[in-house]
Amino acid sequence: MRLVVNPIACDAFGYCAELAPELIHLDEWGYPVINREVTRGLIPLAQEVISACPRRALSLRDD
């Protein structure tokens, strides 16, 4: 599974990187960059991050 950022929706709140630094870091302008694949054990964290996003810009994709 992988986390996908909708870059149109994202407004650089940055909560995602704060909550899950192992999955996401921020670029120099504060926009999220995905670090790695979401392995089974990280799915709950990814889901937490998804629901914490005020812009609903994150989703989990299986492809």
Add this chain to the structure above:
Amino acid sequence: MTMITAPTFPRLFAGIEDGPSYQAHLGRFGDRPSLLGRKSEGLQKLHQLLDDAPLIGRGGGGIASSLKLAFLATSSKPIIVINAMEGEPASSKGVALAMVAPHLVLDGAIILAEALKSTQIIIAIADDDTRTTKGFQRAIGERREAVTLEISHPPAHYVTGEESALAHWLSEGSALPTFRPVKPSFVKIGRRAALVHNLETLAHLALLARFGAGWYRAKGTSQSPGTTLITVSGAVRSPSTYEWTYGRTLADLLDEAGGLTEGFGGALFGGYGGTWVGADALSLPLDHESLRAAGATLGPGIVIVLPKHSCPVAELTRVVEWMANESVGQCGPCVYGLPALAKDLRTLGWSRSTKMQFERLLAHLIEVDGRGACRHPDGVVRLIRSSLAVFSRHFDDHLRSGPCAAVNAPTVMTLPKNRRR
């Protein structure tokens, strides 16, 4: 009645001497063959034809037309969109087709519409492109068709020709790309599926449907059959749009374009989101497979020749600045990243860059790559990376000794005024 013979070469421009009238078109190419059939018969015939050729789209994505059709399979009666947006400043094939062969374009769209039982065709032409508009208005006025043919005028911006931006405009009047995490996917206009094709692709379809896949394949290479339109500009004597047989080299094309005005300094393939190739470019056969091997594509059919004595850093900087201003402002990495890249390059070009500043440019490239909803930022990254590779010596000189003598020379690359949105 005169006999109709299939054109050998040129194909799309076969009627260039007779003018663009419908009568001349019918006289030269004959009536449009119909793929109408009971139930899905027409669609099957169309599929077969596109597959046998195969017809590869001329919009720049290099997508097989049969694939686009396959994605639509479940949605009936799509709206057919003729993409004549020509957002690339260095392309003029849209106006060339409007002046020479508008009826081939319309035929191709109508053949698709009939096979798919569609009732509506929209031609999207940028709102400032009066010549292309006039050509198609006149052509539409000459015909009586069962399908509706209408012209729509999206705002002239670099990104508006992107498929999702175009569909967005036609649905809601907002010419912004939409986020499509799964590609390729089909786009919608309102609640109806839309099939968007570059106007040149449709012109080829008009001939393919008439003369068959065997005829279509008689020119070009096995992997890139047929001919294609290429607009050549820069250091050539006769910049224009040429119909070109896939597989013939760039050197031949430059001869066709009147020859070089001065020494060859490199070629940009595919437009402002394209790829630079150095001296090797001259012997490169212009077809999908050879360009792919060189890391490039023809895009919508664009070659820009850089003269030997120009400054590639300066040319690149101005294009990147222009592209940054063409961002539609939806995605952070594009909004902030492209101006940052432009600034890095400006420093490198016109003042004394430190090694650290140069490394920042490289870091910015990584940060921007692949992070927009559309491919606009990726194109800029590709342009810069290929420029760094091809002109590495010139970049090194700038790093070592500051601005070169040619940095303020007049621009080779066309830079239209960026329009406010």
